[in-house]
Each structure stands twice: as C-alpha cells, then as structure tokens.
Amino acid sequence: MHEQLPNHYREILIGVGENPEREGLLDTPKRAAKAMQYLCHGYQKSLEEVVNGALFASDNDEMVIIKDVELYSLCEHHLLPFIGKAHVAYIPTGKVLGLSKVARIVDMYARRLQIQESLTRQIAEAIQEVTRAAGVAVVIEAQHMCMMMRGVEKQNSVMNTSVMLGAFRESGSTRQEFLQLIGRGK
Known part of the structure; x- marks a missing residue:
C-alpha cells in the first residue's frame, strides 16, 4: 500500500x-x-499475465459468446462505482481462449479508474489482440452511482456501450446474430 x-x-x-x-x-x-x-488492482496486471498462455488450438470458426460477465468499476470523474455486466463474443481463427480468461480480462480493465466507453473498447481490443479473431464484439450495460446518488439522481437508468471489430463491424447479419443471442436484437 x-x-x-x-x-x-x-x-x-x-x-x-x-x-x-x-x-x-x-x-x-x-x-x-x-x-x-x-x-484499482487492475493497474498491477498485464494482459500477458491474465491470459497466462490459455490459448488453445481449435478448428471452431463459429461465434463464441460469454454473456453476463459481472463487472465492478470506478468512474474516473467522481470515483463512484458503476456496476454491470459485459457480453463478449469472438469468431475464432484457429485458437480459442480459456473461458475464465475472458472474465479475467474484463476484471483487469474494470478494476481501473474508467469510463464505460473506454472499458468496452479496451476489452474488445484485448480479446482481438490475444485471439487474432475474425471479429470481436463487446456490449456492456451498467448502472452508474454518479448518476444515481448525486446529480440527476436517476435510479433506473442503464448505460449501454458496444464495440464491434472485424466481422461484427463489417457484417450486419453477424452483428445481429450476436445481439439476438445476448437478448438485445430484434
């Protein structure tokens, strides 16, 4: 300390x-x-440490989705918590990431002073860097205590952010499949 x-x-x-x-x-x-x-212990971790070699050969080239990954972070503007969940998907190209490593990547970035928009991008880019996937999608939905406890005091507001990389950005049908599978699509 x-x-x-x-x-x-x-x-x-x-x-x-x-x-x-x-x-x-x-x-x-x-x-x-x-x-x-x-x-704020995420500052003491690196992507390499968190993944720890848990990348495995696989011939799967279909979407992998990890839903409802709990996250707890602190707003960098007020040092108040925001709490929510992340939905992460990627399309493998020869390698899959150990399941717990996705949650650990979410935690590593969430346990830093953050804004939700940056957190979403950091997670997506980290998954992309590690897996070299054909595409990565991340959606985060969170409630922010800085909006609930002070200021406008809106108790039921939820912020949603998304980052789509590769196939999820380029293909509307791939993006729509992901959103439907996490319960956010039409």
Missing part, C-alpha cells in the same frame, strides 16, 4: 467535517486505502 494513502483519506474525513479520531473512524483511513487499492 502506498504509505501516504491512509493519510489522504484522513484528510478527506476532515474535509467533509468529520472527526477522524472518533471511535467509528479510527481505522477508516487504513480500511479505505486498502479498499481503493483492491478496487
């Missing part, structure tokens, strides 16, 4: 009018620092 992080949290408590010496807050700066480090 960066040694100054708890001190910064102590100053935040003082800044919002709290007494960091009161019983309930004595260890809060230390706990908050540990929590923030955990929530």
Whole structure:
C-alpha cells in the first residue's frame, strides 16, 4: 500500500467535517486505502499475465459468446462505482481462449479508474489482440452511482456501450446474430 494513502483519506474525513479520531473512524483511513487499492488492482496486471498462455488450438470458426460477465468499476470523474455486466463474443481463427480468461480480462480493465466507453473498447481490443479473431464484439450495460446518488439522481437508468471489430463491424447479419443471442436484437 502506498504509505501516504491512509493519510489522504484522513484528510478527506476532515474535509467533509468529520472527526477522524472518533471511535467509528479510527481505522477508516487504513480500511479505505486498502479498499481503493483492491478496487484499482487492475493497474498491477498485464494482459500477458491474465491470459497466462490459455490459448488453445481449435478448428471452431463459429461465434463464441460469454454473456453476463459481472463487472465492478470506478468512474474516473467522481470515483463512484458503476456496476454491470459485459457480453463478449469472438469468431475464432484457429485458437480459442480459456473461458475464465475472458472474465479475467474484463476484471483487469474494470478494476481501473474508467469510463464505460473506454472499458468496452479496451476489452474488445484485448480479446482481438490475444485471439487474432475474425471479429470481436463487446456490449456492456451498467448502472452508474454518479448518476444515481448525486446529480440527476436517476435510479433506473442503464448505460449501454458496444464495440464491434472485424466481422461484427463489417457484417450486419453477424452483428445481429450476436445481439439476438445476448437478448438485445430484434
């Protein structure tokens, strides 16, 4: 843990009018620092580490879809959580990625200060880089606490973002098949 992080949290408590010496807050700066480090642990990981060689030869050239991958991230504008799920698809060209590695790639990028639009692109480009797939599609749907807890306070709003690469971008029917299979198509 960066040694100054708890001190910064102590100053935040003082800044919002709290007494960091009161019983309930004595260890809060230390706990908050540990929590923030955990929530941002994606910075300590690389794509190579996360994939760890889990790429396997396959003659499958049909769409592979992993739906409803839970994600938890922090909005880089307010440091408030956004929570949702990612749907990831790719069309293999000789290699498939270990199933858990897709979720680990989502987590690696989600556990950084983010905006959802960038997160969606980072996941798609990482899957493309690792698999050299004919196409990659990522759709993320998430609720943002910065919109729910402050500002406009809209409790039921959901943000959807998508990135389509290769065959998913070039072929409307491929894109539509993906969207139908994740329950978003007509």
